[in-house]
Amino acid sequence: MIERLEKYDEWARACMHVRCGLCRENCPAYSQLRLDSYSAKGKMTMLFYWLKGRLEPDAVLAERVFACTSCGLCDVACGYEQSAAIQEMKGVLFDSAISLPEGYKQISDRTRESGNPYAEDREKARTFLESIPERNAETADYTLFLGCTELYREQEQVTDVLRILRDADVSFSVISENICCGSPAYRVGDQKQAQEQALSVAKMLKEKEQKVLASCAGCYRMFSHYYPLLLEEENPFPVIHSVQLIDQLISDGSLDLQPLDAKVTYHDPCHLGRHAGVYDEPRRVLSAIPGVELVEMEWNRKFSKCCGAGGGFRSGRPDDAIAVAAHRVKEAESTGASILVTACPFCLRNLSDGAKSIGSDIEVRTIESLIADQL
Ligand code: SF4
Numbered sequence: 001m002i003e004r005l006e007k008y009d010e011w012a013r014a015c016m017h018v019r020c021g022l023c024r025e026n027c028p029a030y031s032q033l034r035l036d037s038y039s040a041k042g043k044m045t046m047l048f049y050w051l052k053g054r055l056e057p058d059a060v061l062a063e064r065v066f067a068c069t070s071c072g073l074c075d076v077a078c079g080y081e082q083s084a085a086i087q088e089m090k091g092v093l094f095d096s097a098i099s100l101p102e103g104y105k106q107i108s109d110r111t112r113e114s115g116n117p118y119a120e121d122r123e124k125a126r127t128f129l130e131s132i133p134e135r136n137a138e139t140a141d142y143t144l145f146l147g148c149t150e151l152y153r154e155q156e157q158v159t160d161v162l163r164i165l166r167d168a169d170v171s172f173s174v175i176s177e178n179i180c181c182g183s184p185a186y187r188v189g190d191q192k193q194a195q196e197q198a199l200s201v202a203k204m205l206k207e208k209e210q211k212v213l214a215s216c217a218g219c220y221r222m223f224s225h226y227y228p229l230l231l232e233e234e235n236p237f238p239v240i241h242s243v244q245l246i247d248q249l250i251s252d253g254s255l256d257l258q259p260l261d262a263k264v265t266y267h268d269p270c271h272l273g274r275h276a277g278v279y280d281e282p283r284r285v286l287s288a289i290p291g292v293e294l295v296e297m298e299w300n301r302k303f304s305k306c307c308g309a310g311g312g313f314r315s316g317r318p319d320d321a322i323a324v325a326a327h328r329v330k331e332a333e334s335t336g337a338s339i340l341v342t343a344c345p346f347c348l349r350n351l352s353d354g355a356k357s358i359g360s361d362i363e364v365r366t367i368e369s370l371i372a373d374q375l
């Protein structure tokens with residue numbers, strides 16, 4: 001199994017030569033847990049000795065490796081894609097007999113048993129999805145894929161997306177069954193489960209023969225980046241994120257927005273920003289609302305700090321995840337903005353909890369909710 005890591009040997013060696021530590025300070029895991037072994041530098045050092053046969057992977061090493069939100073901020077600092085090496089370390093550890101830190105493994109166990117990482121009864125989602133009149137539209141332009149967080153934890157996000165699509169007369173259909181896209185299982189190293197999810201979801205989506213519309217940043221990255229790898233197909237189906245579609249709808253005059261007198265700042269979700277390069281569209285959308293003043297946080301676009309929720313971190317270390325979010329909320333507050341906007345229901349959830357934990361007055365919203373209220 002260790003062969004899977006050999007391709008990262010050169011990166012680990014390069015790190016061992018310089019160990020500059022540039023990746024450290026803004027790493028959410030390091031900034032919260034304050035031990036080098038939680039940073040990319042520490043993880044690459046462990047990988048180096050692991051590959052040399054001088055470090056036996058064990059539960060302690062697994063605890064350090066899994067404490068990673070997969071945010072990719074270390075890649076920007078480093079120049080090597082260290083987050084990909086860390087992801088593969090998770091995969092190898094997952095497939096070994098080593099006991100994994102609590103909270104991470106349950107994500108893929110739940111996905112396998114219930115079809116979603118929250119272990120929710122899928123009937124709940126089915127009832128909701130069947131209440132959407134457009135669900136069976138056969139000649140629609142888009143198939144709206146709704147993710148588990150939207151369906152089981154942030155259902156208002158779905159209502160907002162539907163309001164926007166209807167207002168702009170977008171023709172769409174909806175999959176009337178919830179099957180997790182596989183992102184949560186993939187992020188905790190369970191590539192097999194992620195592949196199973198990908199096979200089922202891709203089958204459903206391909207049957208529709210429509211462009212896929214995803215309103216969750218995690219689902220979007222999974223479809224656009226990981227499905228080609230997991231399914232060994234260059235482009236399984238075309239996909240667009242809801243923020244990209246809203247940007248198009250505004251520019252072609254399909255959405256008429258009412259004014260909002262507010263100072264707003266934008267948090268780039270790692271999956272949509274750093275990992276997919278979608279930086280301009282959300283900013284254009286926010287700036288298109290008359291009266292909105294968009295102000296940037298110090299760490300924005302490819303340098304955006306992580307909300308702390310990804311990579312299984314929220315499930316494995318909930319208090320640390322919320323503490324990381326609280327730091328991001330404080331950064332947002334320092335801009336003077338009254339609204340912190342993001343484009344991912346999972347970031348919404350963690351940032352809202354972070355704001356609550358420090359008694360912040362800042363309003364945490366998604367772009368979809370802001371736009372839907374201005375129609
Ligand atoms: S991906 Fe993010 S959390 Fe993981 S080591 Fe890199 S900076 Fe830290």
Ligand code: SF4
Binds near residue numbers: 023040041
């Ligand atoms: S920035 Fe790169 S080379 Fe420098 S310590 Fe971090 S992982 Fe190693």
